[in-house]
Amino acid sequence: MKETAVPRVLGENVLARTKFVEFKERAYVNKFGEERRWSLVSRVGGQQAVMIIPYFGDKLVVTREFRVPVGGCCYSFPAGLIDPGEDAARAAQRELDEETGLKIAEVLAVSPPVFNSPGLCDEAVTLVYARVEGTPSREKLEADEDIETLFLDREQVAAIMNDPANAIGAKAWIEFYHFVNKK
Amino acid sequence: MKETAVPRVLGENVLARTKFVEFKERAYVNKFGEERRWSLVSRVGGQQAVMIIPYFGDKLVVTREFRVPVGGCCYSFPAGLIDPGEDAARAAQRELDEETGLKIAEVLAVSPPVFNSPGLCDEAVTLVYARVEGTPSREKLEADEDIETLFLDREQVAAIMNDPANAIGAKAWIEFYHFVNKK
Numbered sequence: 001m002k003e004t005a006v007p008r009v010l011g012e013n014v015l016a017r018t019k020f021v022e023f024k025e026r027a028y029v030n031k032f033g034e035e036r037r038w039s040l041v042s043r044v045g046g047q048q049a050v051m052i053i054p055y056f057g058d059k060l061v062v063t064r065e066f067r068v069p070v071g072g073c074c075y076s077f078p079a080g081l082i083d084p085g086e087d088a089a090r091a092a093q094r095e096l097d098e099e100t101g102l103k104i105a106e107v108l109a110v111s112p113p114v115f116n117s118p119g120l121c122d123e124a125v126t127l128v129y130a131r132v133e134g135t136p137s138r139e140k141l142e143a144d145e146d147i148e149t150l151f152l153d154r155e156q157v158a159a160i161m162n163d164p165a166n167a168i169g170a171k172a173w174i175e176f177y178h179f180v181n182k183k
Numbered sequence: 184m185k186e187t188a189v190p191r192v193l194g195e196n197v198l199a200r201t202k203f204v205e206f207k208e209r210a211y212v213n214k215f216g217e218e219r220r221w222s223l224v225s226r227v228g229g230q231q232a233v234m235i236i237p238y239f240g241d242k243l244v245v246t247r248e249f250r251v252p253v254g255g256c257c258y259s260f261p262a263g264l265i266d267p268g269e270d271a272a273r274a275a276q277r278e279l280d281e282e283t284g285l286k287i288a289e290v291l292a293v294s295p296p297v298f299n300s301p302g303l304c305d306e307a308v309t310l311v312y313a314r315v316e317g318t319p320s321r322e323k324l325e326a327d328e329d330i331e332t333l334f335l336d337r338e339q340v341a342a343i344m345n346d347p348a349n350a351i352g353a354k355a356w357i358e359f360y361h362f363v364n365k366k
Contacts, residue, residue, distance in 0.1 A: 009251060009254050015199045018198070021206075023204075031249075031326070032326055036327060039201040040204075068221035069305045071192050111353075114350075115351070117306060119262075120226075120304060121303060121304065123303060127353065129360070144213050146186075146190050168298070169301050171357055173310060174354055182366075
């Protein structure tokens with residue numbers, strides 16, 4: 001078959017919805033001009049997320065958080081949803097404070113909204129690399145948050161990566177890899 | 184309230200299902216011992232993914248692929264689902280070949296299965312850093328795959344990151360950040 005079409009989305013319908021998440025099917029045209037369907041999930045209202053990759057001196061700040069989809073604790077970084085009317089920078093500071101008690105001292109880099117799993121969901125997250133300061137606190141955690149804040153050197157990050165019993169976020173693993181292997 | 188419980192999952196029910204994806208609600212207990220519900224998605228059969236982060240000499244191999252959830256093209260790395268009976272290393276070689284025509288010359292690092300979006304789905308992906316070789320080819324692409332293979336130096340990766348019109352995968356963005364900023 002010849003590639004005759006530019007792939008594009010035609011429309012979508014919602015198959016099921018909870019308070020926070022929608023499950024959808026999108027109709028699209030593939031490169032041969034054939035109409036197909038693709039399943040995906042969206043956050044209700046298209047709410048986007050922010051994740052902070054926090055450096056504290058020469059240590060990496062890592063969270064260990066109970067995550068329902070993982071069915072246990074997962075190593076990652078402070079993250080959360082951007083509130084309506086809030087920008088990503090402000091959400092980064094708020095989530096960092098709520099989840100760890102720390103403050104952003106200097107923003108090192110900010111990504112555009114990037115896609116966590118572009119084959120499965122349209123969820124986008126803004127990544128904020130930051131130098132952080134302060135003293136960790138669990139006082140502002142919500143009832144459904146169970147988060148431990150860890151300050152880790154290179155050897156400690158390597159130990160987490162090397163224990164197969166640990167669940168780790170994919171973005172965190174890539175950051176860990178570079179943190180451990182940096183010259 | 185006092186933290187009286189260790190958070191844990193109690194059970195789940197499926198709200199909707201397509202051929203490849205299930206939308207579920209899980210009952211769990213939070214740290215106060217309260218029962219709550221959490222929405223998530225799973226791939227049917229718990230199928231897991233593999234992603235190759237391919238280095239070709241001093242260039243990074245990047246894919247630009249039409250992605251239905253993104254609604255357009257997304258910069259990322261070769262990736263796909265692990266077939267039943269296949270291990271992650273074999274799936275990495277197969278997907279790299281199918282999507283780009285390239286071969287793995289040397290595996291540099293392999294992650295455990297790590298979580299793309301631990302708040303929203305239980306989808307896990309094995310990350311394979313590899314030195315690759317060969318000549319790119321589009322001959323083995325499937326009908327629903329529209330993938331361009333790019334060999335990029337540091338300046339070209341930085342240009343992709345700096346154009347806000349580009350959709351980029353979150354894992355790819357973190358790798359791009361380190362590729363561009365490495366000493």
